[in-house]
Amino acid sequence: MENVTIRMLAERLQLSTATISKALSNSHEISEETKQRVLALATELNYVPNPYASSLRKKSSHTIAVVIPEVADSFFAEAINGIESVAQEKGYHVLIYLTHESFGKEQAILKDFQSGRVDGVLISVTTETAAAAHGLAQLVKEIPVVFFDRVCEEVTAARVTTDDANAAYNATAHLIAGGCRNIGLLSASRHLSISNRRAEGFRQALADHQLPLTDTSILYCSNEPAETRQLLKTALQQNHYDGLIATTEKLATAVYLACEELSLAIPGDVQVIGFSNLSTARFLQPSLTTVSQPAFDMGHAAATVLFKALKSSSFPLQEQQQVIPSSLIIRNSTKAL
Amino acid sequence: MENVTIRMLAERLQLSTATISKALSNSHEISEETKQRVLALATELNYVPNPYASSLRKKSSHTIAVVIPEVADSFFAEAINGIESVAQEKGYHVLIYLTHESFGKEQAILKDFQSGRVDGVLISVTTETAAAAHGLAQLVKEIPVVFFDRVCEEVTAARVTTDDANAAYNATAHLIAGGCRNIGLLSASRHLSISNRRAEGFRQALADHQLPLTDTSILYCSNEPAETRQLLKTALQQNHYDGLIATTEKLATAVYLACEELSLAIPGDVQVIGFSNLSTARFLQPSLTTVSQPAFDMGHAAATVLFKALKSSSFPLQEQQQVIPSSLIIRNSTKAL
DNA sequence: TTTATTTACTTAACCGATTAAGTAACACGG
DNA sequence: CCGTGTTACTTAATCGGTTAAGTAAATAAA
Known part of the structure; x- marks a missing residue:
């Protein structure tokens, strides 16, 4: 069985294709009776309009x-x-x-x-x-x-x-309030405006609390999980962060993994905040403090x-x-x- | 600036649209020289073919x-x-x-x-x-x-x-090996073949271990989180399951939630297995035993x-x-x- | 030399719906 | 009775590629 077209409907009903088209789009040019007949046949033959013909025109x-x-x-x-x-x-x-x-x-x-x-x-x-x-x-x-x-x-x-800057500011302030003095921001990109705005909020919060921004404060991670993992482990060992803000969901779980591998306790050794929407955040070990985006x-x-x-x-x-x-x-x- | 069409290319090059079309599809009917000219103009004018015209034809x-x-x-x-x-x-x-x-x-x-x-x-x-x-x-x-x-x-x-039946069988056997005697299977549907096959594996495992299948052994959950939550809590209180198999990811987290609300310990009071691909399964409190699908x-x-x-x-x-x-x-x- | 074949095109139909423009039939006001 | 509208259509062009069929010129084969 061929695909049903407007032309087939037209032939069956002894009408022009124009009439069918207009009837189907409920045009005022077409009489009620004709509309009914067209609609009836269309449903009977299971007519489905070709979207590409319509798109083209x-x-x-x-x-x-x-x-x-x-x-x-x-x-x-x-x-x-x-x-x-x-x-x-x-x-x-x-x-x-x-x-x-x-x-x-x-x-x-x-x-x-x-x-x-x-x-x-x-x-x-x-x-x-x-x-x-x-x-x-x-x-x-x-x-x-x-x-x-x-x-x-x-x-x-x-x-x-x-409100990325705000969110990062609040996250940073929260860590500082919890006693952190050497916080690392895990960023996904140097180019991304949201990364930069988050970094900005981070810097502002550090400044407002008289904490230094060092060149290890912001850690640019890779898109490669394996690379990021190595980078994280090295950084955690060398820099002795007492707080980390993971600006993506993948980075948050990467932090959990790295801490596990280095036997670092969360939040004992490192406190962690993740930008994440994970529904399981509350069930994590430990449950994860998050910046949750709607x-x-x-x-x-x-x-x-x-x-x-x-x-x-x-x-x-x-x-x-x-x-x-x-x-x-x-x-x-x-x-x- | 209008959209560039094949016809515009044709006019500029004093060729027919057919030639352009064939040149662009690298037809053997077209000379190398003409193909080059067409391609050059196409890239120069940033020609992008209309997918719907092509789809229609x-x-x-x-x-x-x-x-x-x-x-x-x-x-x-x-x-x-x-x-x-x-x-x-x-x-x-x-x-x-x-x-x-x-x-x-x-x-x-x-x-x-x-x-x-x-x-x-x-x-x-x-x-x-x-x-x-x-x-x-x-x-x-x-x-x-x-x-x-x-x-x-x-x-x-x-x-x-x-291999749903197998997976469910193994999950059930694992729970039984861990001492469970009153296992509940949380199913998402009565109609779904994967649900039925999982239920089948579950039943077989119970039978093979001389454990009874009661009418509370399989619990059909709702698509509504709120409903499922209530259903789960009621069932957990009434049936005193010592093991649960959540056949979907959402059900797995629902179990964690319900247990938390009822102060039931996992795995102390109830052991839990979830069909899930959650990358965070290993970081959950407690980490979740899963049937992981590829x-x-x-x-x-x-x-x-x-x-x-x-x-x-x-x-x-x-x-x-x-x-x-x-x-x-x-x-x-x-x-x- | 003549015919066959190949090369490199062009012409025009086509995909299926939409729509501007046209038309026949009928109604209505003056 | 004529002109103006209105109603309910039809005709035909169109969207932008694709492709079967046709053609003129060049080349190869007989």
């Missing part, structure tokens, strides 16, 4: 893209959840692209979007994404783009972020603002800047309070 | 769909990872659909696939998906479909699963077999049945060994 795909570094991270997983909930409600389709923290892959993916494959893009950039991200600046001019979490500050575009809400917010732009081209998308607060959830990997 | 979308219950679960997240790695390598695009365990949503999603939107489907069905899943049987006839993990046994189709590999295998079918229509996709073993990782939430 209407120049809109009813599809959005989500571009993220990885999916096996509870932040991104929950963010997708939030995005998908909005997309499903609006009847849009969601394409997923994983960059695996590779700027090259990211660029290739973004270039493809110039084809009109998607009506809009939600993106959280890679740790490698450089300041002069030319592809991004270009893309933003062509189709609606919303950055979430990992934004690119050099590009003027809609953004949904958390991942679902951020995805939801980013998608919502994107759809506003898709609905109305006059919507000032690029001016949209939402900051959704994250919260410090104090557990047993830190001592204060 | 070629009746292939270079897109696959992944249909899963949820994404905020490390099994599914890692499976997506595996799928995406194959798709990216093959230059395919990946559409994600979340059913949120709703059979209705699943059906609506599947129906859309009759439109030719995707060339193939990878699916893990919902807990509600009934035996007579008519939509599925239909879909399998129309386009290549591969079930992974949560298969639909009534439908003849390619499958990538783990999620990435399963996604990878499912995608690989799907692409074989997409490449060659004579490939006997429906006969493909892969069972990838899961492993019991013994930690401190159980006593044996």
